[in-house]
Amino acid sequence: MSSPFILLNYKTYLQGTGQGAVEIAKACKEVSEESGIEIAVAPQLPDIYRVASEVEIPVFSQHLDGIGAGSFTGHVFGKAIKEAGAVGTLINHSERRLTLAEIEASLKSAKEFGLRTVICTNNVPTTAAAAALGPDYVAIEPPELIGSGIPVSKADPEVVSGSVKAVAKIDPAVKVLCGAGISKGEDLRAALDLGSQGVLLASGIVKAADPKAALEELISLV
Numbered sequence: 301m302s303s304p305f306i307l308l309n310y311k312t313y314l315q316g317t318g319q320g321a322v323e324i325a326k327a328c329k330e331v332s333e334e335s336g337i338e339i340a341v342a343p344q345l346p347d348i349y350r351v352a353s354e355v356e357i358p359v360f361s362q363h364l365d366g367i368g369a370g371s372f373t374g375h376v377f378g379k380a381i382k383e384a385g386a387v388g389t390l391i392n393h394s395e396r397r398l399t400l401a402e403i404e405a406s407l408k409s410a411k412e413f414g415l416r417t418v419i420c421t422n423n424v425p426t427t428a429a430a431a432a433l434g435p436d437y438v439a440i441e442p443p444e445l446i447g448s449g450i451p452v453s454k455a456d457p458e459v460v461s462g463s464v465k466a467v468a469k470i471d472p473a474v475k476v477l478c479g480a481g482i483s484k485g486e487d488l489r490a491a492l493d494l495g496s497q498g499v500l501l502a503s504g505i506v507k508a509a510d511p512k513a514a515l516e517e518l519i520s521l522v
């Protein structure tokens with residue numbers, strides 16, 4: 301099995317805001333170098349440039365709008381994200397839901413600017429629909445488990461394995477991540493054993509007293 305992909309979403313946690321965003325990225329980079337596992341970070345939009353400038357690590361946006369250059373006040377433009385240093389973006393996170401048409405437009409914009417794409421979903425049917433759009437990754441996250449500390453890979457293994465199966469039928473090139481409540485080595489191990497190719501996680505690392513130690517524990521059973 302190939303090495304997993306770990307994507308750490310900072311959300312708007314205080315610990316991951318401003319200079320904190322850089323410090324957590326440095327911890328991720330160290331653990332990534334020590335382990336050979338790809339770890340990427342998704343700081344808040346205003347922190348993308350600072351993180352990408354100060355730390356050599358893949359940086360993702362937490363959101364992207366499917367708009368072009370022009371009259372779109374308050375929107376997130378793919379070219380701006382790219383030029384800020386992002387290499388990818390989350391699309392349709394549970395805390396930043398989009399309509400199907402908006403997901404498609406956001407994906408198109410991300411592809412236009414060469415950004416890696418992760419479409420977030422909440423169950424097997426939406427995962428199948430997202431896979432049909434052809435992103436690089438889908439990330440299945442049951443909303444009720446997000447931030448709960450209860451890992452999806454243990455509380456709802458069927459939604460992970462069901463997503464893996466559904467995606468394989470639709471487009472085997474699309475990789476599957478899972479997320480919600482993942483924080484321990486055993487949670488990541490269970491996620492990989494269910495067929496996912498990595499995890500999307502947040503609170504267990506960003507809010508940890510020692511994010512580097514938390515990351516080292518997370519990957520301890522890979």
Ligand SMILES: O=C[C@H](O)COP(=O)(O)O
Binds near residue numbers: 309446479482
């Ligand atoms: O983007 C990350 C997910 O919403 C998971 O969040 P969590 O690890 O805090 O449960």
